[in-house]
Amino acid sequence: xxxxxxxxxxxxxxxxxxxxxxxxxxxxxxxxxxxxxxxxxxxxxxxxxxxxxxxxxxxxxxxxxxxxxxxxxxxxxxxxxxxxxxxxxxxxxxxxxxxxxxxxxxxxxxxxxxxxxxxxxxxxxxxxxxxxxxx
Amino acid sequence: xxxxxxxxxxxxxxxxxxxxxxxxxxxxxxxxxxxxxxxxxxxxxxxxxxxxxxxxxxxxxxxxxxxxxxxxxxxxxxxxxxxxxxxxxxxxxxxxxxxxxxxxxxxxxxxxxxxxxxxxxxxxxxxxxxxxxxxxxxxxxxxxxxxxxxxxxxxxxxxxxxxxxxxxxxxxxxxxxxxxxxxxxxxxxxxxxxxxxxxxxxxxxxxxxxxxxxxxxxxxxxxxxxxxxxxxxxxxxxxxxxxxxxxxxxxxxxxxxxxxxxxxxxxxxxxxxxxxxxxxxxxxxxxxxxxxxxxxxxxxxxxxxxxxxxxxxxxxxxxxxxxxxxxxxxxxxxxxxxxxxxxxxxxxxxxxxxxxxxxxxxxxxxxxxxxxxxxxxxxxxxxxxxxxxxxxxxxxxxxxxxxxxxxxxxxxxxxxxxxxxxxxxxxxxxxxxxxxxxxxxxxxxxxxxxxxxxxxxxxxxxxxxxxxxxxxxxxxxxxxxxxxxxxxxxxxxxxxxxxxxxxxxxxxxxxxxxxxxxxxxxxxxxxxxxxxxxxxxxxxxxxxxxxxxxxxxxxxxxxxxxxxx
Numbered sequence: 001x002x003x004x005x006x007x008x009x010x011x012x013x014x015x016x017x018x019x020x021x022x023x024x025x026x027x028x029x030x031x032x033x034x035x036x037x038x039x040x041x042x043x044x045x046x047x048x049x050x051x052x053x054x055x056x057x058x059x060x061x062x063x064x065x066x067x068x069x070x071x072x073x074x075x076x077x078x079x080x081x082x083x084x085x086x087x088x089x090x091x092x093x094x095x096x097x098x099x100x101x102x103x104x105x106x107x108x109x110x111x112x113x114x115x116x117x118x119x120x121x122x123x124x125x126x127x128x129x130x131x132x133x134x135x
Numbered sequence: 136x137x138x139x140x141x142x143x144x145x146x147x148x149x150x151x152x153x154x155x156x157x158x159x160x161x162x163x164x165x166x167x168x169x170x171x172x173x174x175x176x177x178x179x180x181x182x183x184x185x186x187x188x189x190x191x192x193x194x195x196x197x198x199x200x201x202x203x204x205x206x207x208x209x210x211x212x213x214x215x216x217x218x219x220x221x222x223x224x225x226x227x228x229x230x231x232x233x234x235x236x237x238x239x240x241x242x243x244x245x246x247x248x249x250x251x252x253x254x255x256x257x258x259x260x261x262x263x264x265x266x267x268x269x270x271x272x273x274x275x276x277x278x279x280x281x282x283x284x285x286x287x288x289x290x291x292x293x294x295x296x297x298x299x300x301x302x303x304x305x306x307x308x309x310x311x312x313x314x315x316x317x318x319x320x321x322x323x324x325x326x327x328x329x330x331x332x333x334x335x336x337x338x339x340x341x342x343x344x345x346x347x348x349x350x351x352x353x354x355x356x357x358x359x360x361x362x363x364x365x366x367x368x369x370x371x372x373x374x375x376x377x378x379x380x381x382x383x384x385x386x387x388x389x390x391x392x393x394x395x396x397x398x399x400x401x402x403x404x405x406x407x408x409x410x411x412x413x414x415x416x417x418x419x420x421x422x423x424x425x426x427x428x429x430x431x432x433x434x435x436x437x438x439x440x441x442x443x444x445x446x447x448x449x450x451x452x453x454x455x456x457x458x459x460x461x462x463x464x465x466x467x468x469x470x471x472x473x474x475x476x477x478x479x480x481x482x483x484x485x486x487x488x489x490x491x492x493x494x495x496x497x498x499x500x501x502x503x504x505x506x507x508x509x510x511x512x513x514x515x516x517x518x519x520x521x522x523x524x525x526x527x528x529x530x531x532x533x534x535x536x537x538x539x540x541x542x543x544x545x546x547x548x549x550x551x552x553x554x555x556x557x558x559x560x561x562x563x564x565x566x567x568x569x570x571x572x573x574x575x576x577x578x579x580x581x582x583x584x585x586x587x588x589x590x591x592x593x594x595x596x597x598x599x600x601x602x603x604x605x606x607x608x609x610x611x612x613x614x615x616x617x618x619x620x621x622x623x624x625x626x627x628x629x630x631x632x633x634x635x636x637x638x639x640x641x642x643x644x645x646x647x648x649x650x651x652x653x654x655x656x657x658x659x660x661x662x663x664x665x666x667x668x669x670x671x672x673x674x675x676x677x678x679x680x681x682x683x684x685x686x687x688x689x690x691x692x693x694x695x696x697x698x699x700x
Contacts, residue, residue: 014267015257015263015264016267017251017339017340018339018340023584024587066251067270095505097612114473114608115471116473118592120592
């Protein structure tokens, strides 16, 4: 039986327009065999979680490059909990200080991949950690 | 690079010295001889590579057509470049304070940058703006904000670069002129620049604020207004830099940048201006990435290409029209957060390339750019980097010190040749406006960005801390983290709310009606924007009113309706 493809939502959130990284990650995860839905810019915590529900996603990846990571992370996590998406892996990419990574993880981000990350690291992390399938 | 070749390096990462690998590392040589943009180089360049060189026609002295060697005869002997660090954080008062700090520490020009909310044309009280106001720059919602930003800075003495790139550059210019006039300055004497390149900004996340026709309309309104009223002002800085940051190569950067510049030039000519009326105040923002010699060659090629373009295509006669004036921003995308102090070294090399290439104005990134907005110490370090180059290295003694190098001249030719191919490609899809409309350029950016990441993944390009000599990433930012105060954000939102309740609505409505009529009649909107700014119209009200005339929603985010119906 063919193994179900890993399904990933990649999204920007709020007004941040730095989308090079998000688009590159979306393309390269697709090349790595995952099914990727790129939501684009101007998403809200609500629109991201709605898409994750509709797509039955295994992973949500959000991209932060405008200092908005601590603003939106709690809102996204809250929205995920509201809809029972606690098992969905939440990862974040972009630019933010290392000092904030523990707070982001405490808020509910499973892993972060800042600028300078290699695609292989992201793929490996997702494959090893998605809910249920890795267990 | 093959995995085997870096085995010595990998061993070092594991912190165990394998002496056989050490020996291999001792004898290690580079495995690639390509430039950053992927062009093969030869082992040695000789006079044979410059066979038939026509020095006068192709290179020329600095200060002479085609300006390959620089736009001034004596370059830095006449004047250093402007040392201008980009500043923008929190509120107008916070930004003023940091700008003053840079001046106190030897900055010679101001460079204030708009935040995402201002660039999108949203006031701080907009539902989409409230969480993000001040996070990446400064929001100037109205006249009083601009007054606070300016504070006691003497506008007739400083050169101020206003970084608003989107269609919000039109309100920025209106706000700046309104404040200057209120303070009694003769605006024809003001020096500085406004970024005003809304076309390119559609590729930086601001597409709702930058529809193509409105970008050309408002961008050209600013250019035309400044040409007529502010002869010392540089009314656009066409932003090649942001294009490069999307992942482009060096020749693509200048090819697409020149393509966008021509969209504005063609419009100004359609409006009846002669090329020599306005081209002397046309400027560019260029990237300097890490391949020092390729970047220098790229800039020399851009100077030659611009000179030829002005002379041959547009019939310019004034030499000043043919001078490619540019500011450099060192490449933010070359910096990494894993080993942050190494960024200081990258920035210094990139800034050195800019100076060796004859830059007019320079912003060094702060080393903390991949982590947060610049801290005060980060800004100071960036400024000090410029000062070390200016005062210690001696590279300012001679104009175009690398000119005449067999390699540099050959690489300059290569950059021009490749950039011309990319320009031809754009021409073949129907010109730049069509390439933008058909999203041809979007696809090109996406392809190139993926290529750049694969080069790192496959170790075709090596970056210390990314794919070689990697360590556990630093857990702290060495000189601290810049935070934006909640108080600044809240005061910005409250400020605009209060202002909106306290205005003389009759005067405001009258000014907005006048702006609407002016736009509808196809006249230049800047004078009407200045008048409306004096009646305390906000940025979103100015832009929204013009947007509606062009058939767009009042609010780029499509939530708020015009209060002036």
